[in-house]
Amino acid sequence: MPPFLTYVSRVSDGLPLVASFAPATSGGRNEVRDEHKTQAKELLKNVGSATSKMSIDTSYQKVFHLLLRDSMCILTMTESSYPKRLAFLYLEEIADLMVEELTKDYGSNQWMTQVGTAARPYQFIKYDVPLQRKQKEFVDPTSRQNTSKLNSDLADIHSIMKKNIQEVLNRGEKLEHMSQISSNLVEGSKKFKWGTKKLTWQARLNQYGPMVAGSTFVLFVLYLKFVW
Numbered sequence: 001m002p003p004f005l006t007y008v009s010r011v012s013d014g015l016p017l018v019a020s021f022a023p024a025t026s027g028g029r030n031e032v033r034d035e036h037k038t039q040a041k042e043l044l045k046n047v048g049s050a051t052s053k054m055s056i057d058t059s060y061q062k063v064f065h066l067l068l069r070d071s072m073c074i075l076t077m078t079e080s081s082y083p084k085r086l087a088f089l090y091l092e093e094i095a096d097l098m099v100e101e102l103t104k105d106y107g108s109n110q111w112m113t114q115v116g117t118a119a120r121p122y123q124f125i126k127y128d129v130p131l132q133r134k135q136k137e138f139v140d141p142t143s144r145q146n147t148s149k150l151n152s153d154l155a156d157i158h159s160i161m162k163k164n165i166q167e168v169l170n171r172g173e174k175l176e177h178m179s180q181i182s183s184n185l186v187e188g189s190k191k192f193k194w195g196t197k198k199l200t201w202q203a204r205l206n207q208y209g210p211m212v213a214g215s216t217f218v219l220f221v222l223y224l225k226f227v228w
Contacts, residue, residue: 014045
């Protein structure tokens, strides 16, 4: 159960640049129907606002998978039972293949211009041959090669997850440190505020204390003189 069709198009307007189709089965049945081709072309025309990766169920237990890369959209169709992750690995390898072939023919600084100015459909049809070779590599999802690709991809994802988790943990330590600093500043501010009040009272006491003491003494003397 290989990828039944593969389109590479320009994201901006859906212009197909190259396409490849799996051959009919040994029984002469063609898995790619005209309605699938029509649906694929409609998807390519309206993919501008889509996310970078997407899977869409279609008729006859088939699924479209698409990937956006470097102003190109790579689309394939598989059976619904085909491993989704392997389908996206296929799309990623097709994207790498296209960039490699375009760079070889037009240079690393000009190939995107060639894609952006392509004037006719299937202008890069000569890349159909390497696309078909790549398509054959993904015919059997249980093959040793494809199983190895999936395991390698899972290992990469696990490594990224570990890295991301560590980054989160590091951010947590920094946040905890900042929180402690903030708490210390608040506590220091309270102590400073109390110290300021204390100094203010001491200054007022030093300023008015002698006057109050003197007045109290005079009143006490007058009290003794006239009352007693």
